[in-house]
Amino acid sequence: MAKKVKKGQSEFSRFLYQLSKNKMAMIGLAIIVLEIIVAIIAPWIAPYGYQEIDTTALRQAPSAAHWFGTDEIGRDIFSRVLIGTRYSLSMGILATLISAAIGIVIGAIAGFAGGWADNIIMRFLDVIQSLPGMLLVIVMSAVLGSGYFNTILALSVGSIPASARMLRANMLRQRKAEYIEAAYSINCSAPRIIFRHLVPNSISANIVQMTMGVSHVIVQAASLSFIGLGIQPPIPDWGAMLSGARAFIRKSPHMVIFPGLAIAVTVLAVNMLGDGVRDAMDPKLKK
Secondary structure (H helix, E strand, O other), X not given: OOOOOOXXXXXXXXXXXXXXXXXXXXXXXXXHHHHHHHHHHHHHHOOOOOOOOOOOOOOOOOOOOOOOOEOOOOOEHHHHHHHHHHHHHHXXXXXXXXHHHHHHHHHHHHHXXXXXXXXXXXXXXXXXXXXXXXXXXXXXXXXXXXXXXXXXXXXHXXXXXXXHHHHHHHHHHHOOXXXXXXXXXXXXXXXXXXXXXXXXXXOHHHHHXXXXXXXXXXXXXXXXHHOOOOOOOOOOOXXXXXXXXXXXXXXXXXXXXXXXXXHHHHHHHHHHHHHHHHHHOOHHHOO
């Protein structure tokens, strides 16, 4: 049972206390932590190499030798799903962190500067947001080319405007607070006011957005790989595995089921954790 947070403890302690009371969020966190561990140790626990081919077991159904069966050229699907965890999960996390970092900087500048600088930045973000999210990711991926790092960059672009807008909106509410006026009165520099005072007090909504955004990016990454613009074979990204299996979905459904389940479980776990983080950071729930 979680310990009650005592008066005077930090906001982070209060956040952890509220989060620990949410059982679904804890389940989601446990699944994500387990997947991170699997991603790290996958090369050592996978029973076969992800490129290892067994020509005597083409599209074999799940068995004792191959727990998730084999694909169209005899590769072990269980091993490929394990190895694929490090690619799919890392792309979701890294792309979200990159987009959030850039968005926070842009939003902080717009929210603090105001005036014509704010208008120019917001209109530029309007142009980016005018494009459908997936279409923008596809265009960026086509321009940058396929591959792991290029895919991460392509995935990060679409989420920048939302992150910047959210921080800007919260900063506009904080700009006239008394502690900001006090910072001005002692001649604090603009960067110090922005990153020492305004951003820390305005970023809570962005943290929730980042948590929820990881699942969205994972689905986008799988979609890119599915249409051939993301990570390329033989690297076992879950989306690429689904793309290779679509021609055999009726005769060998196991080739689609297990990579699809990996995506579904990961997205569900991230959403469960995201809901918990949102609730834990809601001031109305703090006691």
